Amino acid sequence: MTKAIFQTESSGFESGPIEELRSNHPEVTFKLFEPIAGPVQHVATVEVDRLVEFVSSAKDTGFAMFVDLCGVDYLRRDPRFEVVITLLSIDPPERLRIEVPVPAAAPVLPSISGIFAGANFYERETFDLFGIEFSDHPDLTRILLPDDWEGHPLRKDYSVGSVPVQFKEAYKTT
Amino acid sequence: MSETPDHTTGPVQTSITELSEDALVSGGVDEEQPDLHDVWISGTEEPAWITDATDEGAQEILSDLSDSALAVQRGTVISDDYVIDDTADEEERQIINLGPQHPSTHGVLRLQLELEGETIRRVKPIIGYLHTGMEKTAESLTFLQGATNVTRMDYLAPFHNELCYSLAVEQLLGVEIPPRAQAIRVLMSELNRISSHLLWLATQGMDIGAISMMLYGWREREAVLSFFEQVTGLRMNHDYIRPGGVAADLPDGWEEEVADLLVAIPEGVDEYEEILNENPIFIDRTQGVGVITREECLAFGVSGPIARASGVDWDLRKAFPYSGIDRYTFEVPTGTHGDVWDRYLVRMEEIRQSLGIVSQVLESMPPGDYRTEDRKVTPPPRQRINESMEALIHHFKVFTEGFKVPEGEVWQSVESPRGELGMYLVSKGEAKPWRLHVRAPSFAAVQALPMMLTDSLVADMIATLASTDPVLGDVDR
Numbered sequence: 001m002t003k004a005i006f007q008t009e010s011s012g013f014e015s016g017p018i019e020e021l022r023s024n025h026p027e028v029t030f031k032l033f034e035p036i037a038g039p040v041q042h043v044a045t046v047e048v049d050r051l052v053e054f055v056s057s058a059k060d061t062g063f064a065m066f067v068d069l070c071g072v073d074y075l076r077r078d079p080r081f082e083v084v085i086t087l088l089s090i091d092p093p094e095r096l097r098i099e100v101p102v103p104a105a106a107p108v109l110p111s112i113s114g115i116f117a118g119a120n121f122y123e124r125e126t127f128d129l130f131g132i133e134f135s136d137h138p139d140l141t142r143i144l145l146p147d148d149w150e151g152h153p154l155r156k157d158y159s160v161g162s163v164p165v166q167f168k169e170a171y172k173t174t
Numbered sequence: 175m176s177e178t179p180d181h182t183t184g185p186v187q188t189s190i191t192e193l194s195e196d197a198l199v200s201g202g203v204d205e206e207q208p209d210l211h212d213v214w215i216s217g218t219e220e221p222a223w224i225t226d227a228t229d230e231g232a233q234e235i236l237s238d239l240s241d242s243a244l245a246v247q248r249g250t251v252i253s254d255d256y257v258i259d260d261t262a263d264e265e266e267r268q269i270i271n272l273g274p275q276h277p278s279t280h281g282v283l284r285l286q287l288e289l290e291g292e293t294i295r296r297v298k299p300i301i302g303y304l305h306t307g308m309e310k311t312a313e314s315l316t317f318l319q320g321a322t323n324v325t326r327m328d329y330l331a332p333f334h335n336e337l338c339y340s341l342a343v344e345q346l347l348g349v350e351i352p353p354r355a356q357a358i359r360v361l362m363s364e365l366n367r368i369s370s371h372l373l374w375l376a377t378q379g380m381d382i383g384a385i386s387m388m389l390y391g392w393r394e395r396e397a398v399l400s401f402f403e404q405v406t407g408l409r410m411n412h413d414y415i416r417p418g419g420v421a422a423d424l425p426d427g428w429e430e431e432v433a434d435l436l437v438a439i440p441e442g443v444d445e446y447e448e449i450l451n452e453n454p455i456f457i458d459r460t461q462g463v464g465v466i467t468r469e470e471c472l473a474f475g476v477s478g479p480i481a482r483a484s485g486v487d488w489d490l491r492k493a494f495p496y497s498g499i500d501r502y503t504f505e506v507p508t509g510t511h512g513d514v515w516d517r518y519l520v521r522m523e524e525i526r527q528s529l530g531i532v533s534q535v536l537e538s539m540p541p542g543d544y545r546t547e548d549r550k551v552t553p554p555p556r557q558r559i560n561e562s563m564e565a566l567i568h569h570f571k572v573f574t575e576g577f578k579v580p581e582g583e584v585w586q587s588v589e590s591p592r593g594e595l596g597m598y599l600v601s602k603g604e605a606k607p608w609r610l611h612v613r614a615p616s617f618a619a620v621q622a623l624p625m626m627l628t629d630s631l632v633a634d635m636i637a638t639l640a641s642t643d644p645v646l647g648d649v650d651r
Contacts, residue, residue, distance in 0.1 A: 033584070035345035039494045041585055066475040067587075070611035072600055084598060086585060086613070090472070090486065093493035097585060118474035121621040129309075144302040144650060153310055154609075160314060 017062035017089045018042050018096065024057060043097045051100055052110045055085065059115055063087035063096050066116035069123060071102075071130040075156040080104035081132055085112070085119075102132055111137040129154035267295075274303045278381050278636045281646030283620065285639075292631050297624040301617075304650035312610040316576030317343050320607065322413045324597075327612060328648035329410055330373055333359075333366040334590035336415035339610075341496055342586035342599040343417040346579050349548045353540040355419035356498040361432070361535045362405070362414065363497075363588070364528040368439060369398040370591035371521045371528075374643045375446060378518070381640040382459045387446065394442040401431050418552045419545025432536050436529060443525055450518070460514040464626040464638030467512060474622040478593025478615055480642060483520045484512030490589040502534045514641040524591075550577050576605035592616050592643055616648040 022030055027050070033041040046054045065088040072082045081102035088095055102109060111134040113120040123134045124143040131152035134140055142149060151158050269288050273279040282303035288296040312323050324339045325332040337359055344351065372395040379387020399409045404425055406412035414421050450456045471481040481488060489506040491499045507523035509516030545552045553572045554565040571577070581603040587596035593615030600609040619642040626638050 033582070035348075035584060043583075065472040065477075067594065068475070068585075068596055068598065068611070068613040070598055070613070072583075072609045072611075074608075084583075084611075086596065086598070090488055095494075095585070116473055116475075117470075118476075118618060118621060121617065142302075144305040146302075153307060160310065 016092055016094060017058075018094055021058055021061050021063075021096070024061070025054060028054060039095065041095060041097060043099060045099050045101070048100060048102065048109055051098075052112060052115070055087075055098065055112050056115050058087055058096060058098070062089045062091075063094075065090060066118040067095075069112075069119050069126060071126040071132050071154070073130060073154065073156045078103070081107055081130065083109055083126065083132060107132040109134050111135060111140075113137060128152070131155065272635070274300075278639060279646075280377065280640070280644055281649075283639075283644060283646055283649070285623070285635075287627075287632070287635070289632065292633075294627050294630055294632060294635060297627045299620045299623050301620060301646070301649050304646045306651070308651045309610055309612060312607055314606065316605050317417055317579055317607065318572065318576055320610070321416050322411075324610075324612065325411045325413055326647065327614065327651050328590060328592065328595065328616070328645050330370045330645050331366050331590045331592065331595075332410055332412055333363045333415060334588055334595055336413065337363050337497065338586055338588045338590075338595050338597050339599075340415050340417045341588065342584050342597045343579060345584045345586060346582050346599070346601050347417065347548075347551060347577075348580070349418060349546045349551055351419060351497075351546055352543045353498065354423075354542040355544050355546070357535050357539050358420050358424060358544060359415055359497045360499050360502070361532060361539075362402070362420075364531045364535075365398055365401065365432075365435070367528045367591045368525050368532075369395045369402075370643075371525050372398070372439075372442075374521060374591075374640075375518075378637075378640040378643075379450070379456075382456065382637045384450065384453070384456060387449065390442065390446060390449075394439050397435055397438055401428075401435060404428070404431065416545075418548065419543070423544045429536060432532060436533050436536070439525070439529060443522065447522060457515065459634070459637050460518060460641075462511070463514045463630065463634045464641055465511065465513045466622060466626050470622065470625050471512075474625065475618040476593065476622045477618070478589070478591070479517055479520045479524065480512075480593065480619060480622075482507060483509035483516035485510050490587055490594060494587070496586075496588055499531075501538075502531045504528075504531050514637050517641045578603060578605050579607075587613070590615055592619065592645065592648070612651055614648040614651060616642075616644040616646070620644050620649050 018030075021044075022028075025044075029045045031043040031045070033043060035041070044054070067088050068084075068086040070084050072084060074080060074082060079101040081104060083100045083102055085098040085100070086095065087098070100109065107130075109132060111119070111123055113123060113134075114136070120138065121143060123137055124140060126132050127134060127137075127140055128142045128144050129152055141147065145153070267288065267290050269286060271284060271286055273284040274282040279285070284300040284303065286296075286298040286300060287294050308323055308327060312320055315323055320343070321336045321339055324335040327335050372391050376388045376391025376395070379385075379391065402412065403409050405428065406414040406421070466476065466480065466484055468481075468484045468486055470476070471484050471486055477486075477488065485508055487506060487508050490496075491504075492506055504527040505523075507520050507527070509520050549565070549568045551572070553569045554562070558565040559569055579601040581601055583598070583600045585596060585598050587594050589595075594613065595615055596613035598609070598611040598613070599607055602608045623639070623642065626642070627635050630638070
């Protein structure tokens with residue numbers, strides 16, 4: 001069994017939006033993930049306070065399509081959370097993954113829904129399931145769970161234990 | 175009535191049983207007694223009898239809602255950032271809820287519509303009614319069991335879900351997939367695209383009044399599903415494409431079955447185009463309706479046939495080929511107007527292109543194994559278990575603790591019938607995924623509904639909604 005490799009050096013792309021973005025943002029760490037099958041994946045690790053600037057710069061460089069935004073909870077790691085944004089360039093076809101480490105003490109991120117309108121629902125979902133907040137979001141409410149749900153289920157410390165279900169007819173006898 | 179509800183001091187301490195007894199004694203509901211329905215919705219009286227009478231634990235969802243939260247749940251308040259036109263006549267404006275129980279919403283989608291007369295001014299999609307926490311479930315299933323979970327998300331395109339998940343796992347595993355398994359995957363997923371588009375055609379026709387389309391569309395889809403049943407044993411939720419290959423080889427005589435489909439479906443599609451293409455009602459109700467521009471598609475992440483109808487020349491099968499699909503020739507149809515009509519044309523052409531791929535697979539199906547030979551991933555054949563201790567151990571390990579997947583994070587996406595279906599998989603080197611995020615194409619399409627619906631007529635809303643082809647199992651996961 002061969003293992004897929006993570007590299008820190010660039011390879012493959014001499015020009016194109018990725019290279020342009022790299023030269024414009026020397027402070028951002030770029031990684032390259034080369035799977036056995038499938039296209040290489042570019043991963044940029046961006047700090048929280050530089051996120052909006054970097055995302056709008058990526059949009060101007062050619063990553064015009066918003067694809068995805070999700071959270072990951074690495075429980076015993078510091079920083080605990082990570083928000084992963086996936087952008088796409090149509091021509092040439094390239095994909096960019098932006099990983100934003102988010103500390104557990106203050107899980108707050110600037111919203112990118114001003115840059116990509118499509119991030120709106122995804123940020124609500126991440127807030128709903130992880131409790132990561134997005135400042136300047138137009139309507140940061142729960143989206144998948146009921147409004148009065150307690151807790152954020154996709155956090156690793158949220159139990160999956162079962163709750164005994166009683167039905168409407170089961171009145172209290174006391 | 176012994177206890178009159180006091181609205182100023184607090185909750186009514188009356189249980190359901192007492193209420194019904196009082197009602198029996200007085201021969202009817204006292205006038206001072208608030209209607210039960212009234213208690214439920216008004217928010218000023220605490221619906222205490224609900225919480226007192228039952229012991230439901232986590233189900234008490236209305237017990238401590240604030241007035242504003244209740245108002246949102248009732249649908250009288252839309253909390254978003256759209257601008258209201260104050261010059262419009264107040265009597266013309268009303269808020270209606272479409273769904274969640276409405277046949278045209280294709281599931282349990284709820285749309286809050288603010289209308290001025292017949293015109294929609296604001297739309298708020300409200301989702302989550304089908305949320306079952308499948309991403310959380312995925313974290314407690316092994317990599318081999320995971321395909322059973324993801325196949326239930328987009329239940330109209332189960333093969334694409336399984337394919338995307340399997341490809342993501344295989345990226346981290348680094349196993350080689352035999353050519354026959356890849357060809358079977360392409361065959362099944364393209365047939366699935368056809369069946370999904372046929373179902374879309376049936377429901378789109380029915381939603382805008384062409385009821386006979388409903389019956390016709392299901393007819394050809396049924397033939398495809400019968401083939402799926404022969405191959406996988408199930409009509410839906412197959413769990414056929416798995417990490418490492420597919421679950422079983424194609425059954426004997428599959429060539430004839432597929433050849434029959436390749437004759438029957440084009441005939442059917444021709445017939446449907448004859449019904450719809452020059453149907454003045456269908457044309458009037460679809461052309462220029464539900465328009466979304468190319469830029470809006472990109473900003474909202476809308477992909478698939480909706481984006482292609484708006485002129486985005488984008489297909490993941492061409493841009494990032496997977497499972498050897500670049501060995502087959504096919505065209506990517508695009509539209510120009512981005513309306514319901516163009517989406518109809520794009521999907522009809524996609525059915526034809528998929529039929530072309532299926533016929534190429536039929537001609538060139540390679541011989542060989544249908545799953546990888548790697549014994550860490552695939553259990554050994556039954557014969558080997560009798561002969562070899564190693565094989566028995568591998569078999570035992572695969573099915574008890576599952577195979578371990580090397581550490582890493584991958585993004586994998588496939589072109590599902592609804593657009594870009596992506597999965598972000600995080601493994602920590604264990605037998606279960608640490609995190610599986612599913613990027614659902616319908617989720618993005620539902621989010622973009624306000625762009626398509628604002629300032630259109632209520633009647634057009636149904637046509638537009640049907641044309642986005644949302645699957646709520648995919649949206650809510």
